[in-house]
Amino acid sequence: xxxVSQDPRHKITKRGQxxxxxxxxxxxxxxxxxxRQTLGQGPEFLTYFQNEAQLEKSRLLSDRFxxxxxxxxxxxxxxxxxEQGDSAMYLCASSSRGGDTGELFFGEGSRLTVL
Amino acid sequence: xxxxxxxxxxxxxxxRAANLPCNHSTISGNEYVYWYRQIHSQGPQxxxxxxxxxxxxxxxxxxxxxDRKSSTLILPHATLRDTAVYYCIVRTTGxxxxxxxxxxxxxxxxx
Numbered sequence: 639x640x641x642v643s644q645d646p647r648h649k650i651t652k653r654g655q656x657x658x659x660x661x662x663x664x665x666x667x668x669x670x671x672x673x674r675q676t677l678g679q680g681p682e683f684l685t686y687f688q689n690e691a692q693l694e695k696s697r698l699l700s701d702r703f704x705x706x707x708x709x710x711x712x713x714x715x716x717x718x719x720x721e722q723g724d725s726a727m728y729l730c731a732s733s734s735r736g737g738d739t740g741e742l743f744f745g746e747g748s749r750l751t752v753l
Numbered sequence: 754x755x756x757x758x759x760x761x762x763x764x765x766x767x768x769r770a771a772n773l774p775c776n777h778s779t780i781s782g783n784e785y786v787y788w789y790r791q792i793h794s795q796g797p798q799x800x801x802x803x804x805x806x807x808x809x810x811x812x813x814x815x816x817x818x819x820d821r822k823s824s825t826l827i828l829p830h831a832t833l834r835d836t837a838v839y840y841c842i843v844r845t846t847g848x849x850x851x852x853x854x855x856x857x858x859x860x861x862x863x864x
Contacts, residue, residue: 642796669849669850671849671851673854678856679856680838680840680854680855680856680857681797681854682854683851683852683853686849686851688849693849694849694851729796729797731796731797733850741787741799741802741850742797742799742850742852743799744796744797744798745796746794746795746796747795747796
């Protein structure tokens with residue numbers, strides 16, 4: 639069990655560029671979550687998948703954001719036309735479907751800096 | 754999900770017990786209390802959760818009041834590695850196990 643992996647760990651980009659983050663969940667986990675965290679704040683929920691189906695999206699997920707999980711395994715989060723306000727840590731988490739008391743396992747995050 | 758209230762920061766001497774309080778006065782009967790922590794520059798880490806009864810695991814103990822309106826996370830012998838932000842979260846059943854984080858308590862363990 640290698641845990642939840644995220645790539646890249648750090649990304650610096652210029653405003654207006656597109657960026658993509660990848661998340662590889664724990665292999666037997668069928669639920670995958672994306673969160674965003676800015677300095678001094680707790681993580682904010684963005685979206686989650688059960689297998690390949692995207693079941694919930696936060697209002698924080700603007701039209702410039704898109705997340706996919708095409709085969710129910712890894713997931714990508716793309717941000718188009720980045721803005722300075724997108725600078726944040728993007729966290730991925732996964733969980734099993736183990737009833738209502740399942741815990742979430744988080745990766746170490748992908749830190750985005752938009753110049 | 755019910756809102757929680759935590760002190761923004763706490764200090765604790767190494768080797769002493771750290772008692773982190775959380776108020777969740779609007780908790781409903783089907784909501785669990787979860788605790789996570791986040792060490793600097795890492796993702797959050799699950800600690801413990803409970804519904805009504807007190808719980809204990811290798812990391813911590815969770816004490817939930819009888820009316821369930823508040824809880825306390827206890828780290829029995831805090832070490833420097835326990836310095837982190839601790840989040841108390843209440844969550845309904847279902848809903849994809851989604852967690853709603855607040856701003857948590859910054860615990861600083863000192864020598």
